[in-house]
Amino acid sequence: MTASLDAAVAAFAPRLPLAVAYSGGADSTALLVACATRWPGQVVAIHVNHGLQAAAAGFESHCRSACGALGVPLHAERIDARHAPGESPEDAARRGRYEAIHRAALREGVACVALAQHADDQVETVLLALSRGAGIAGLAGMRPAWEQDGVDYCRPLLEVSAADIRVWLKARGVEWIEDPSNESEAYTRNRIRSRVLPALREAFPTALNTFARSARHAAQAQSVLEEVAAEDLQRVGTPPDIAALRSLGRARQANVLRHWLRSAHEAQASTAQLEELQRQVAACATRGHDIRLRVGEGFVQRDGARLVFTPSV
Structure with missing residues (x-):
């Protein structure tokens, strides 16, 4: 059984001040609202405008309004996320987004950045890794936490389902925006979301939990491999x-x-x-x-x- 959003945020113990990577979508909206409620005055939002869609300006405007209502400062970063020859558009956008978030985090002096990927995202990541023939590191999926240049990065919602997040928002009357690019099956991850996950849930109703558990087992195995590799590198x-x-x-x-x-x-x-x-x-x-x-x-x-x-x- 997946965790509830309230339980996930209650278990989240970040260093403060905290930044939430905020797109305006359901997942980051729920995370921002929950964190701003729990740590008032200690939370900022970082929004990345990729400039890839005509709707990008509207996304940023929505985020500004929502943050104003919450009393949360918004730091908007604009990037050129066009992909280089041979690079996938998804990878280029992801790389540009994380670089922009990190620059903003360092500039604003936050101690931790919270990212809103959830249990469905983790399953998609594992399936994508399987489709590419990935090893243990890929099958471990997304890391729940790591550190870069003194900034902690955390994914506190990795055990919360997308459906539960939307139920949580609707129960509180909180609005969010839907990115139309999420419906485009030109992207591999979207095809997994729209075609594979529904079939997987129908055949294996507990897939969300079991895949997440497998990812945790793979992450543990990868940690052991890294320890052994570090010891062997000292030897060679x-x-x-x-x-x-x-x-x-x-x-x-x-x-x-x-x-x-x-x-x-x-x-x-x-x-x-x-x-x-x-x-x-x-x-x-x-x-x-x-x-x-x-x-x-x-x-x-x-x-x-x-x-x-x-x-x-």
Whole structure:
């Protein structure tokens, strides 16, 4: 059974002052109202105007009016969220939105930012990860909390369903706006929401809870993998010693290589790239064997006894 919104907010214990990422939609509206009620005078709202729709100005105007009625300061950030060639529009908008929220959080000196993703969003995220062949990290779904540059980020509604959020708002007579882009099946997440989730609920009525539980199990497993990877990276060194890498089992080797690339160079290796890198490491039994493989925005290369990462110029 999913949690109630009131119970989720009651269990939420953020550092103050608190910012709520506020789009004007049902989810962020409920979170903003609940937080402003619980911590009066300690909450601000951050609204990101993507400028991608004609309705964007209307969204911002609605948010200003709603915040005025609540007595909550609104900080509106305007961004250019157009996607680069080869980048998905959804990913570009998401990246731009989080960057804008973070800039505003640092500028306004808030201690914590609350994000309104809920249980349905978590299931969609896990299904999207499955469709892409993701590993444990992807199947863990969205993180409930993390820290960046001294600012805490929290998702207190991850165990609350979208339906319960709307019931909560209607019971209080609170209005929200619907983003028309949420109805467009040009976006993969929207197709999951409109087609897959209803069928899943019909076949498995408890899917919302069981998928969320699976995501928590995956998150725990991912945490263990990261601890092991950090320990192994100390053993193989930074940059990694090739002989030390070759002494590890294949799965553990993949784990530490992925961790090294991500933690030291913010590079994300695809499955194919990682498998090819491991193949080359396995073949690297002589001094003359060269390694040069593109990963992310750079290259993994052999430098004597070690692997190094060189960013693209």
